[in-house]
Amino acid sequence: MKLIYTDSLVVGAGLAGLRVAIASKERGLDTLVLSLIPAKRSHSAAAQGGMQASLGNAVKGMGDDEDVHFQDTVKGSDWGCDQEVARMFAHCAPKAVRELANWGVPWSRVSAGPREVIVNAQKVTLQEAEEAHGLINARDFGGTKKWRTCYTADGTGHSLLYAMDNKAISMDIPVHERVEALSIIHDGQRCHGVIARCLITGELRAYVAKSTTIATGGYGRIYEVSTNAIICEGIGQALALETGVATLGNMEAVQFHPTAIVPVGILTTEGCRGDGGLLRDKDGYRFMPDYEPEKKELASRDVVSRRMTEHMRKGKGVDSPYGPHLWLDITLLGRKHIETNLREVQEICENFLGIDPAKDWIPVRPTQHYSMGGIRTKATGESPQLKGLFSVGEAACWDMHGFNRLGGNSLAETVVGGMIIGKYVADFCENNSLEIDTQLAEKFMRQVQTEIDTLVDGEGHESPFELKREMQRIMMDYVGIFRNGPELDKAVNELKALLERSRKLGIKCKKRHANPELVEALRVKRMLKVALTVACGAAARTESRGAHAREDYPQRNDRDWLNRTLASWPDANALEPVLSYEPLDVMKMELPPGYRGYGIDNAIAHPDTAKREQQIAEILAELGDNADRYQRQAALMPFELPPSLQAKNERLSDTLQRPSANALGEKS
Amino acid sequence: MSQGRQLTFNIFRYDPQEPNDKPKMVRYHLTETPGMTVFIALNKLREEQDTSLQFDFVCRAGICGSCAMVINGFPTLACRTLTAKYPNGEITLMPLPGFELIGDLSVNTGKFMRELAERLKLWLHPKANDISIHRLEEPMAPEEAARLYELERCVECGVCVSACATKQMRETFVGAVGMMKIARFELDSRDARTAEDFYHVIGNQDGVFGCMTLLGCQDNCPKDLPHMQQIAYLRRKMAMTLV
C-alpha cells in the first residue's frame, strides 16, 4: 500500500484550496494539494466578473463599508445564512483583495476625472476623485447597494487563480495533479486523510494527514445544463456524505444564473448587466422594470432568474430549437467598452454563437450556476461531526450564502474563506499530532480497490454514461428554478431507482490505468447520492426561500423554516439520505428577517423577529450616540476571527483630510 | 446549419502504458448536430463508440486551456472549435506535439507549465514584503493594470509550445509562454527584478536569443496574445543590456 504523509492535506487546487495550502505552508507545515487537473485549470478561473469587497474607492462605492456589505449578503441569502460567518467574511474581504494585489493581481484601477458609464440605460458621467486615482476600482453587481465588485477586466477569476497558484509555486507547495480522491479515511470521529487514485497510472494511494480540507467546488454537473466546468460533479460532497457521519448543509439551495448562452450554457458575466446591459423579450421589450421597478436587471440572481422564467412562461420568450430564451443586450455599452472590459464575453459570443455582441443581442436563459449547499462546517471551516475534516469555498456550507448567493460573493468566498479557514486549519495542525493507523487506511484502501474490481471484473451491465444522462435530465426537469411537490417526489423516486441501478454498473473498457469510463463509473455512483440529497431536501422544504422556489409554497416561511437542512447518509445501503434541521436563532441575529428590497414581499414572520428588533433598538439606545459603528456591531452580534485578521480596514475616506469626496458625485 | 451531415474523425490513438500498443490513426463516423463543437463530438464518440478514448476538457468554454489539440493541422482549443468550420466534414485530431503523451489526445501540459514556472521563477517578486493588508493599497497607474491584464490572459494551453519548431528542436527552450510571462513581470512596477535579472533567465539560447521568430506562437494563440511584439520588446531590452 502506498502511503503518503503530510500535515495539511488539501483536496482541490482552485482558489479556496490553494489559499488554505498557502496558509498552512506559511506556518511551516508540510502541505500537499491533490487535484484532478493542473491547478490553473480549476473552475475558479471561469469567474469573470469580480469579487465583492467594500473598499469604497470608486465614487459609486463611497460610503461603503463592512456593514453595508454584510447587510447585502444577508438579504441576498434571504436570511438563510449564518450571520456571524457573513460578518467574518465582510470584514476580511478588503484584506483579501489587498493581499492579492501584493501577490500580483492587476486589479483594474480608478482613473481620476470624468468617466462615462451606463446606469439604467442612460449615459451617466461619473467624476472620480483625484485621491482615488490608481486605487482599486469597483463595478456594479446585482443585489448590492454600492458598487463593490473589484475586477480585472472580465478575467478576474483567471487573474486571481494565476496569482494564487504562482504564490503557491513560489512557496514550493506540491500539487499532485490528475489525482482523484475517492474516499475519506476516518474512524467515525476523526478524519485521517483520503484514499486517492492516480488518473494516469490508476495507482491507489493513501494520503494520511492531520487535517484534510475539501475544496472541490460545487455540484452543478448533476444538472444537464450548467455553467460549471465539467469537473464540478460534487465528488467532494459525496466523499463527506459517504463517511456516514459528516453532514451536508442546504443542498437544495441551487442557484440559476440569469444569463448563460443558449444552448451550450456558457456563462456571460453579471458584469454585462452591472455595466448597463439590458434584458429584452421576443418583442425587444425591456421587461425587468415591470417586475422589479427598483433594482430592475440588477435584482439578485434568484429573483432575476425567476422573473425571466415567469416572462417566458407568458409566451414572451424567443423560440429556438432548444426551447425559449430571452435576449441580453449589451450593444448600448459600445464596442470599446466590450472589447476592453467584456472581452471574454465577446470571445464566447464569437466562438460559440458566431455573433458580435457589440452589434447583436445575445440569446440567454437561466442556467444552473452555483451550489450554495455543501459540506456543513463550523465558522472555523471544520466539520461539526468529523474532527480534522475541513471544507472551504463552494464545496462547503460555511454558510455565508444561505439560500442565494450574490454575484461577486463566490470568488470572494474562495479567497476570504480560504484566508480565514486557512488559519484555523494551520492552528489545528499545530495543536494536533499525526495519527497513523495503517490498518484503518488499509481498510478504506481495500474498499476502494473492491469497488474498482467489481466495476472492471464484475457482472454489472449498466452504462455509467447512461445513468449520468438520466440523472441530469431528472434534475433539470424536476428540481429546477420552480419546484413543486409532485415533481420533486417524482425526482426522488426516479433518482432512487437510478441509485439502485448504479449498483450494477459495468464497464466495457477494462484498463486499470487511464480509463475514462472507469472514472465516470466511480463518479456517477457518488453523484447520484449528491443528487438525492438535493432532491430530498427540496421535497421536504415546504416554503420558498432564495433560490429554492416552490410553486405550491410560494411564501418564505420564517415561522417554520428558518433553519438549515442537514443531510447525512449513515446507512451505505440506504437509497436516500437522512435529513435533519439546524435552527437559525433570530435572537442572535444582527439583522432580523425582513424584506429584501426586491422580489416578492410575502414572508410569514418568525415569532422572535419583533422581539429581536425591540431588543436591538434597546441595545443601540443604551450605547448612545457616541458609539461608533464597530461598537454598535460588537454589541449586537460579536464574532470571532483569527487575531491577525481582526484589524480594522482603512479606506480612502479615512485618509482624506478634507471631505472632498462628498463634493464629488454623479453628474448626469 | 448543416444538420445531419456525416462527419469523419481521424483520431490519433496510442496508450503508452499498454505494452503492445502502437500509435495509429482510427476513423470514426458521427452525425453532426447544430452547433456541434469538437468537445461535444468527442464526448459523443466516447459515450457511444469507444469508451477508452482519452482527451481533456474542463471548462468547455475556452477559458481553462485544457483541451488544446491539433485539429486539421492547426493547434487550438477543441472546446470552441465548431465542426461546421470544416466544409468537407473530415476532421483529423492529433495530440499537441512536444508534450508528454498521457494517451490518445491527452498530453501533460500541467507538468510542463509547473516546471517552467519553477525554472523561470514566474511569480511576482514584490519590492516590499511588508505591505499591510489592513491599510489602503498602493496606487497603480490604471493603464499599467490594463497592460498587465493583456499579457495575463495566457491560459497555458500549450499551443504556442507545440506550434514552435524551435522548441521541438531544442528541448530546453522556454517557448513563447515562458517569454510572455517574463514580459508580464518585467512590465509590472511592483516587481523588484531588473532587466539584468531577467537577462540571466532568458538572455540566452534557451530564451529570446534562441527564438527564430517563426511565429507559430503568434499565429495559433487562441487568446490572440501579442507574442511577436512582446518577444521583440524583450529581445531589444535584453540586447540593450549589452551597452
Added chain:
Amino acid sequence: MAIKLSIKKWSAWLDLSQSLSGVILAVFLWTHLVLVSSILLGGDAMNWVARTMELSFLSSDGHGYPWVVTCIAVGIAALALVHVIVALQKLPMSLRQQRALQQQMQVINHSDTRLWRWQAITGVVILLLLPVHLWLIGSAPETIGPQGSAERIWNQGVWMVYLPLLLTVELHAAIGIYRVALKWGAARDLNSRSRLRKIKTIVSIAFVTVGIASLLAFLPHAS
C-alpha cells in the same frame, strides 16, 4: 566578473551578429545585382560600372585597381562565414532534432515555419555555391565585364552555378530580411506583418527576374 559577464552575454552578441551580418549581406547582394544588371543597358554601361567599382577614377591610367574587387570578395566571404557559423547553431544538427522538426511539421500546418525551412535549405545550398562564385571573381577580378563575364557564364558553363545561386540567394535574403524585421519589432501589428510578407515576395520575384534577365543579357556578348 567582466569575463564572466561577456560569456553570459555571448548569446546576445551571436544573435545580434547574425541579424547584422544578414542585413549587410542582403544589402550588398541587392546592390550587387543592380550593378550587374547594368548589362541590360548594354556592354558600355556595364563596363563603366565595373571600372568604377575598381575605383578607376582614382587611378591615372583609368584602369583602376581590380584588387579592390578581390578585397570586397574576401570581405563578403568573411561576413558570410560569421553568418554561417552563427546560423549553424540554430539549425537542427542532430538526427533527433531533425526528426522532431519533421514530425512537428507533418502535424502542424504553419506557413512561416515552412518559410524558415526554405531559408535553411537555401542557406545550405548557398554555402556550397557561394565559395565557387567568390573564388571565380576574387581570383580574376580583371575579367569582370561584358565579354569576360559572358565568356565565364556561358562558355565555361558557370551559369550552372549562377542560376541556382541566384534563385536561392534571392529567396534566402528576402525571407531573412523579413524575419529580421519581425524579430526586432519592426512590424508593430499583424497588418504590417502581412504587408511585410507581401513586400518580401515581391522583392524576391523582382530580383530573380532582373537576375535572369541579366544572365540572358550576357548571352550576345559570349563569342
